[in-house]
Amino acid sequence: MDVSAKKEGKYQYYEAGEGTPIVVLHGLMGGLSNFQAVADHFSNNGYKVVIPELPLYTQNILKTNVKAFAKYVKDFITYKGFDRVILLGNSLGGHIALYHTKMYPEKVAGLVITGSSGLYESAMGDSYPKRGDYEYIRKKTEDVFFDPKMATQELVDEVFGIVNDRIKVLKTLTIAKSAIRHNMGKDLPKMHVKTCIIWGKNDRVTPPEVAEEFHKLMPNSDLYWIDQCGHAAMMERPEEFNQHLETWLKKEHL
Numbered sequence: 418m419d420v421s422a423k424k425e426g427k428y429q430y431y432e433a434g435e436g437t438p439i440v441v442l443h444g445l446m447g448g449l450s451n452f453q454a455v456a457d458h459f460s461n462n463g464y465k466v467v468i469p470e471l472p473l474y475t476q477n478i479l480k481t482n483v484k485a486f487a488k489y490v491k492d493f494i495t496y497k498g499f500d501r502v503i504l505l506g507n508s509l510g511g512h513i514a515l516y517h518t519k520m521y522p523e524k525v526a527g528l529v530i531t532g533s534s535g536l537y538e539s540a541m542g543d544s545y546p547k548r549g550d551y552e553y554i555r556k557k558t559e560d561v562f563f564d565p566k567m568a569t570q571e572l573v574d575e576v577f578g579i580v581n582d583r584i585k586v587l588k589t590l591t592i593a594k595s596a597i598r599h600n601m602g603k604d605l606p607k608m609h610v611k612t613c614i615i616w617g618k619n620d621r622v623t624p625p626e627v628a629e630e631f632h633k634l635m636p637n638s639d640l641y642w643i644d645q646c647g648h649a650a651m652m653e654r655p656e657e658f659n660q661h662l663e664t665w666l667k668k669e670h671l
Contacts, residue, residue, distance in 0.1 A: 422449060422470050428493055430469040434460025437526075437671065438499045441468040442490065444508030444532075445592060446558075446576050447649070451507065454655030455662070462663070464503075469493050471513070473592065474585050481588050482595035483509075487517040494524055503671055505529040505662075507649060508622070512596055519604050527671045529613040529662060530631065532620055532648040535601040537627045551577055562647040563619040605634035612638040613665040615658055617646030639665055 422429040431449050433456055441452050449468045456466040471486055479485075490513060494502055504525055506514030511533025518525045554577045559565035579585045612635050616628035625642075632640040641661035643654045651658045665671075 422468075426496075428469060428496060430467055430493070431456065432465065432467045433457075434463075434465045436463040436465050438465045438467055438497070438502045440490070440494060440499075440502045440504050441466065442504065442506035442510030442513050443468070443471060444506075444510045444649075445473065445589060446579060447507060447510065448575075451649060451652050452505075455505070455651050455659060458655075458659045459662075467497065471510070473509075474588050478588065478591060481591045483512055483516050483592075483599040484520075484595075486513045487520055490514075490517050491521050491524060499524075501526040503527040503529065503666075505531075506533060507531050507651060509534055509592065509596065511535065512599070512601070515601050515605075515608075516599060518608060518610050519601070522608070522610060525610050527611045527613065527666070527669060529615065529665075531615045531650050531658070532617065532623050533627075533631070534596050534623065535599075536605075536630055536634075537623055549581065554580060560621050560647075561649055562653050563617065563645050564647075564653065567647075567649075567653055602634065605631065606636060608635060609637050611669045611671070613662065613669075614638055614640045615650055615661050616640065616642060617648060617650045617653065618642050618644050619646055620648045622648040639668075641665070 422431050439459055443451055452468055460466045501524055504514040511530035512535040514528060515535050518528050555573045558568040558573045558576050562568060614628055614631050618625055628640055632638050643650050643657045646654045
């Protein structure tokens, strides 16, 4: 898949396939390519996969928060002319998907979260005092995965670039504070959308008990585990991730 985004107006996004739209939301340090296997598989199996680039570092600081990003996603869905979508989010993207579903339930046919923030926040803003230390950043990037080899030189360089950009650091910390402020604990029991929770059993960023808590609080949820897998299941175990998601979509007739 060519993960280059097309630009239209204020939106940049990747799109493939035809059918029910799956709108994919990346995380804080994530990019469109993190979902390559998801996009390849589902765009060839009756879905239109759309991955917008979220304006995490480009919006005004006052609009650098979970609520504003959820509104951005709603505007994007409207812009694309979609009636209802399946929302899939990893990490911060999962949190934005959850908040969007809370605010605009009529737009969401189904929700898929993996390694999502929203209940438990760690590892977002704690690494910045050592931002000049490349080895430290490499270790933090490796911690995202069960298999440290997933943290390629390219990925580590990308994260290192972000944490050494003063504006991006400021915005990352702003987002981290916003994630804590927009805790979803009280909202989840009222959210009856069909929800698929796919989680790495070895996730050190949002540990397995976070998935269990989401499952317990969300009345219409199914939980799927992936063994020997960290925080980015769709990257580390793409085939199993796609299998679980496909099973759930069929079960829910989505």
